[in-house]
Each structure stands twice: as C-alpha cells, then as structure tokens.
Amino acid sequence: MMNRRTFLRALAGSVALALFPVQVGSAKEPLVIGLQADLTGSLPDYGYWHDKVVRAAVAKLNTDGGIAGREVNLLVEDTATNTDVGRDKLTKMIQGGADFVIGSQSSAVSLASLPLAQELKTVYFPLGEATEITGTAGNRYIFRANHSVRSHAQVAYRWAVETLGKRWTIVAADYAFGHSHATEWPPLLQSAGAEVLDTIFIPLTTTDFVPFLTKVNPDTEVLFHVFPGANALRFLTAASDLGILQKMKVFGVICTVDGIKLEDVPAIEGSYYVSNHPHRLIDVPESTREFDARFRERIGVTQEGTEIETGRPTTGSHYWYGWEIVHLLKQAIEETGWQSPSDHPKIVQYLEGLQLTADFAFPQGDKFIRAQDHQAFHDHYLERFEQGQLQVTQRIDKLEAVYDPTVDYTQQAL
Structure with a gap:
C-alpha cells in the first residue's frame, strides 16, 4: 500500500490537487482531505461547485495557518456520477493518503461508498441525501452534515x-x-x-420525456418532481410544451432547479420548491446574512446567486456543504488533538451530538449532528419562482426537520 509520504512525492503526476501556501510551515506532515467530485456524468453542476467551494475553503485555511499548524492538501477525484467509479475513487484516495473524505452528491455513489468507509476506518461525509444513508445503510464512520430526504418531506x-x-x-x-x-x-x-395517484420513475439517461409525461393523471392537482441537473431542464421544458404545468400546481425539491438558468424555463412561474439555503442574499436571514455575504465573496458569487466571472448559476442550495465540512474538520481536529487516522475514534465521538453556531465557517446557520444516526439538522426554506427568480416565502426552523432515528451507530465499535 502506498503511504502518504510516497503519494505526496508523486502528486505532481497525479490528477489530484494540492494546495501548498507559503504561510504554513512545513515542519509537520500535511493533512489530506479527499473529495469525491461528480465532475462528469449526470451531476456536473454539483461537481463543479463542490470542487470550487472546497478548494476555496482549503485555500482559506492554509492562508490562516492550516489545521493545527499543518498544511492541508486536497485530493480531488471525479466519480463520473457512477457507483463503481465513485467507489473505486474512494479506495484510491484513502489508500493514497486521504485522512478524511468528503463524498459525492449522488445518493447512489454515496450508498456504494459507505461500506468502504467502515472497512477502511475512514471518517466519510457523504453529500447524497437518500434517507437510508444515515439509516440502515450507514455506519459509525459516516456523518451527513446536510439534510436527508426525510427532513425535506x-x-x-x-x-x-x-x-x-x-x-x-x-x-x-x-x-x-x-x-x-x-x-x-x-x-x-x-x-x-392527501393521496398519491401515481408514481412515475424516469431513467437518468432519458432525453425524451413526452412518453412519461403523457402518463400523468389528468386529475392531478400537484405535480411533484424530483430530478437532478440537466434532466430537470428537459423535464420542465417538455411538461410546459405539453401544457401540463399550466393545468396543475408544480412543486419539487430544489435539486430540480439548482444550477440551471431559470430564465430558460419561464413556464415554471409560480412553482414552489423546498430548499436548504436561499439563492439570493436578500433572502438570507439577517442573523446570518453577513456570514453568507463573506462566503459568497470568498467563492466569487454574486448577491443574486451567479458566478461573478462567468454568470454561471450556482447550486446555491447545496454548495455550502463542502465549505462547512472543511471547517467542521478543522474544529474537530484542533479540539480533539487528532494526529493521524489512528485517532479517528476521537473525531467520531467528538462529532456525535455536536452543535454548531452560525459564523463565517458555518454560513448556512445553526445546526446540530444527532449522535445516534450522525444526521445533521438545519433550517429549511420554501421558495417560489416569481418574476424570473426564486424568492423565499418561508423559513422553516431546523427542529421541524427532526424525525426519530432508525439506528444507533454509537453502539457500534470503532
């Protein structure tokens, strides 16, 4: 097995990214964070923003002295939004020296990676949102610092x-x-x-949505849609062309419109979405707006939620995940005195039941990580598409997102 020192010497020829600022001394061995980025496949917008934000967080920490005086190196591997590739890339990063790994936005890749995190005894932060990630499929080495599907519902x-x-x-x-x-x-x-008249599943590779949309029951009052990335745009466009969006209320999870140019789908005027964080700075609560403004400035995002340099829309409801996880690791490592992976039990026990207060490190807001299932709970929002942009209509307190845990990882050995 390649050790960390050997790996770092070979880093120049690798696809990995290393950040070595001059402000941090080199007396201590660098600390290594891995990122499973969905840079290609069905979730490239999420991959792009998680990659950019985590890079910015690591650069910030290194400028400020690193973590516990150690440089932070970042390894980035593309999952291709594919379970087999993502799992292999996780193995590669851990065997190549990653001390901790931030996972994929894809629930499928996250689920495929969970057993490896336990097998290789590596603290892993999956970004996927399927409920079972912090339920029956999880283990004591995984922590989800963002919401679950059950919380959204x-x-x-x-x-x-x-x-x-x-x-x-x-x-x-x-x-x-x-x-x-x-x-x-x-x-x-x-x-x-209420009643669910029908559930229609559409393959991720679909380009023609018409055959599926013609199955929508005409008695439907609420069309609830769940799609990631580019397929969301295709789905909404097809539904509009068929007149479906004009006949019923449209509601979805924010993933459906995160990262796409909303002006490209004007027919969704009046549609609603449950989200994790406002796209527009003006909709961020006053108590955390200063932190969010600084976060946007650091990663190069406008008050309206687009990339300053290119005008590219952000995945604004999701892109904060990696920023907060990097800072969460800094806090946990420095508080526990972690030195190497042999100290992972200290990190696990520190994170179990941890409460976090909003600041520049945690701009989304206050949250807590439940000890039993390692699931975080934070505030949510309802947003409506009005006059060509998403606008917050309601903030929902994090306590409303809490549900009973289905597992107790604290009973598992480390």
Whole structure:
C-alpha cells in the first residue's frame, strides 16, 4: 500500500490537487482531505461547485495557518456520477493518503461508498441525501452534515397539502435519490389527507420525456418532481410544451432547479420548491446574512446567486456543504488533538451530538449532528419562482426537520 509520504512525492503526476501556501510551515506532515467530485456524468453542476467551494475553503485555511499548524492538501477525484467509479475513487484516495473524505452528491455513489468507509476506518461525509444513508445503510464512520430526504418531506408535506392540493402525482429520477423521495412523501401526504395517484420513475439517461409525461393523471392537482441537473431542464421544458404545468400546481425539491438558468424555463412561474439555503442574499436571514455575504465573496458569487466571472448559476442550495465540512474538520481536529487516522475514534465521538453556531465557517446557520444516526439538522426554506427568480416565502426552523432515528451507530465499535 502506498503511504502518504510516497503519494505526496508523486502528486505532481497525479490528477489530484494540492494546495501548498507559503504561510504554513512545513515542519509537520500535511493533512489530506479527499473529495469525491461528480465532475462528469449526470451531476456536473454539483461537481463543479463542490470542487470550487472546497478548494476555496482549503485555500482559506492554509492562508490562516492550516489545521493545527499543518498544511492541508486536497485530493480531488471525479466519480463520473457512477457507483463503481465513485467507489473505486474512494479506495484510491484513502489508500493514497486521504485522512478524511468528503463524498459525492449522488445518493447512489454515496450508498456504494459507505461500506468502504467502515472497512477502511475512514471518517466519510457523504453529500447524497437518500434517507437510508444515515439509516440502515450507514455506519459509525459516516456523518451527513446536510439534510436527508426525510427532513425535506418532514418540513414541507403539511404546508404543501394545505396550500397546493390533495391529489398528487410524483415524477422522479429512477435512482436512489428519486426512490427515496418516492418512499418518504406518500405516508406523510396520506397522514395529511392527501393521496398519491401515481408514481412515475424516469431513467437518468432519458432525453425524451413526452412518453412519461403523457402518463400523468389528468386529475392531478400537484405535480411533484424530483430530478437532478440537466434532466430537470428537459423535464420542465417538455411538461410546459405539453401544457401540463399550466393545468396543475408544480412543486419539487430544489435539486430540480439548482444550477440551471431559470430564465430558460419561464413556464415554471409560480412553482414552489423546498430548499436548504436561499439563492439570493436578500433572502438570507439577517442573523446570518453577513456570514453568507463573506462566503459568497470568498467563492466569487454574486448577491443574486451567479458566478461573478462567468454568470454561471450556482447550486446555491447545496454548495455550502463542502465549505462547512472543511471547517467542521478543522474544529474537530484542533479540539480533539487528532494526529493521524489512528485517532479517528476521537473525531467520531467528538462529532456525535455536536452543535454548531452560525459564523463565517458555518454560513448556512445553526445546526446540530444527532449522535445516534450522525444526521445533521438545519433550517429549511420554501421558495417560489416569481418574476424570473426564486424568492423565499418561508423559513422553516431546523427542529421541524427532526424525525426519530432508525439506528444507533454509537453502539457500534470503532
């Protein structure tokens, strides 16, 4: 097995990225963070922004002296949004010297990677949102610092039934993330007096959505859609062309429109989305707006949520994940005195039950990581597409997102 020192000497010829600022002394061996970035495949917008934001976070820490006086090196591997590739890249990073790894946005890649994190005893932060990641599929070495699908459903289902309607059709991407939504929403909707008329799964590789959209029950009052990336734009455009969006209320998770140019789909005027963070600075709560403004400035994003240099739309509801995880690692390492992977049990026990307060390191807001299932809980938002842009209509407190844990990882050995 290649050790860290050997790997770092070979780094120049690798696809990995290393950040070596002059401000940090070189007496101590560098600390290495890995990133499973979905740079290609079905989630390239998420991969682009997670890569950019994590790079910025590492550069900031190194400018400020690193973590516990150690340089921070970043290894980036492209998962191609593919489970086999993503799992292999995780193995490569850990065997190549990664001390910690920030995972893929893809729930499928995240789920495929969880057993490896346990097998290789590496603290792993999956970004995928399928509920089972911090449920039956997880283990004590994984921590999800962002929301789960169940939290999204928990915070929005009652409002959606009361506001939008009681007869629903769910149209979802045919992979782990879409299936998780199709599992979580119906029981909650039914408890609020609604019914799901049908659930339609559409393969990720689909380019022609018409055959699927013609199956939508005309009695539908609420069309709930779950798609990531470019397929969201194709789906919404096709639904608009068929007149479906004009006949029923449109509701979805923010993933459906995160990272796309909303002006390209004007027909979604009036549609609603449950989100994790506002796209526009003006919609960020005053208590955290200063932190979010500094975060945007550091990563090169406008107040409206586009990249300053290119005008590219951000994945603004998701891109903060990596920033906060890097700073979470800094806090955990310095508080526990972590020196090497043999100290991982210290990190695990420190993170279990940890509460975080909003600041520049955690610009999304206050949150906590539940000890039993290593699931974080944070505030959520309802956003409406109005006059060509997303606007927040309601903030939902993090306590509304809490549900009973289904596992207790603290009982697992380290």
